[in-house]
Amino acid sequence: MTMNTKNRKKRLNMKEKYKHMTRLGWETSYQDMDKVFPYDNYEGIKIHDWEAWEDPFRMTMDSYWKYQGEKDKKLYAIIDAFAQNNAQKNITDARYVSALKLFLTGVSPLEYQAHRGFAHVARNFRGDGPRVACQMQAIDELRHVQTQIHTLSHYNKHFNGFSEFAHWHDRVWYLSVPKSFFDDARTAGPFEFMIAIGFSFEYVLTNLLFVPFMSGAAYNGDMATVTFGFSAQSDEARHMTLGLQAIKFMLEQDPANVPIVQGWIDKWTWRGYKVLGLVSMMMDYMLPESPQSWKEAWELYFEENTVALFKDLERYGIKVPDCAGTVAAEKDHLSHQIWMTFYTHGAAAPFHTWLPDEKKMDWLSEKYPDTFDKYYRPVYEHWAKLEKEGKRYYSEMLPQLCQTCQIPMLYTEIEKGEPTQIAHRHTIFNGERFHFCSDHCKDIFENEPEKYTHAWMPVQQIFQGNCGGATLPEVLDWYKVKFGTDNLDYVGSEDEATWKQWHGQE
């Protein structure tokens, strides 16, 4: 060794190191900055000083790898232990697995979409602070989709309904709801994307997805999913901080940004709420043991926590989105109306549905004293009678869809005091009629009609002949959903037979 180690330079302190490892910005000299960054100025958001961005992550790539590597080691150790101990046999009931199927098919592809979206905006903000922060989040999201697939892959060895999730994301009718949500966000400009996903979804709504669902997994004996949830949740906390920094940065830069940001908050809170309708049904109907009702979760995470957050934003002139009133009115009905829809269209979805049993119905009566016994219990009792007669009800029809959220038009006029009258709204654009499930979806369309006329609406696509054929077996074939295996009622399914065999109940 010839190097004089005694005179080696002192290590950088954290602050200096952070500065060196996140320095990506410079003024271009022979290219116009607007050509290098073409996307961050057309939405109308005015940024006067990109240096004012305070990176809430305060994390550099070397510490990121170390931190995430440690978390992954713990996660994979538990997944291995779960597999080796055949812990899938220890869950409460095989019905629970349908909730996991919904999670993998509905949510996991969104993590990948989030990765793509954050990678895109990380390239396109001209300030290096938000670029670095978004880059870290892009990697987090990619890690989430990988760990979710790994966590759930063990179930794929024993249960139907997992194998084709990536194919299903692009084709299956109900998955057009979460898909269109992210397609909409990713085709917006970078600032709208940050409000859509970084703020509205991550900050305002993600707790509703991760916290109650993971405690639901714990209640039902699924420790692998709980561990995944813990591993992801520490990232989510960082993502929420980024979302909050993004909105404050926009609001503080210029007062002209405030109404634009408010419009995006209104739009994306509503769109996010519609996607979370799937979660309401998971919580209330799909978990054999439910730790908390959808209504309770909504009250805690939205009405208490989020409304407090909006109080903090009031000083910028931001107010609670108008849709909050509609959502509050709907919380007593939402999960029931959605589960009814999936129960009747259960021949076309790749997971199992079933009627709530007496114990579950009593729990629902207790949690929803104003609505369940009056409106929904008689429906389930009617269908139970048909099932007993061997006439399980499956709708053979295709529903009318909302042009904006793409959900079947199943929502009723609850806010207007007519809880059994389906809400119908429409507008004319370019000489053609478009239909909506709510005033909020209609407003979103009318604000950018050109965008939503492009929507790939599953029902319309089937009737146009673009989905393998006109009959259900042809469409399911095109979906790669195996009829009688991946779909139909839980009772009589292979999943049920496997479960009974494991537990000596044949």
Added chain:
Amino acid sequence: MAVKSIGKYEAKMMDAVENFHGNQLVYIGWDKHRLINSAMAFPLPPQMPFGALLSDVMPMCYKDHPDFEQVVWDDSIIWNLNGELFVPDVEKSLQDNGIDHKSILRFETPNLTGLNGVGM
């Protein structure tokens, strides 16, 4: 309002009537009969007589509601086409009744109130 974009952004009419092979989409809904979760979509020829809706199309959808067998298609039915009260002529075609592509046709049966009498 229009889309904010970095270039020209034209509306692509994904569900134009030309894409439906001679049919048009018609949505049919039975008000306050929530057992059938939503209005349903049907690709129908515009020349189809309105009467065929009652005899051929409606039963496919609504036979699953116990009220349906008691429906009498008389003056007691309140029809609504695209949000306006409507009186159909059962002899005439959909087109001649003013039912065009992506119309929503709803009917209400005041004498039948659904399961539990609350509109389900």
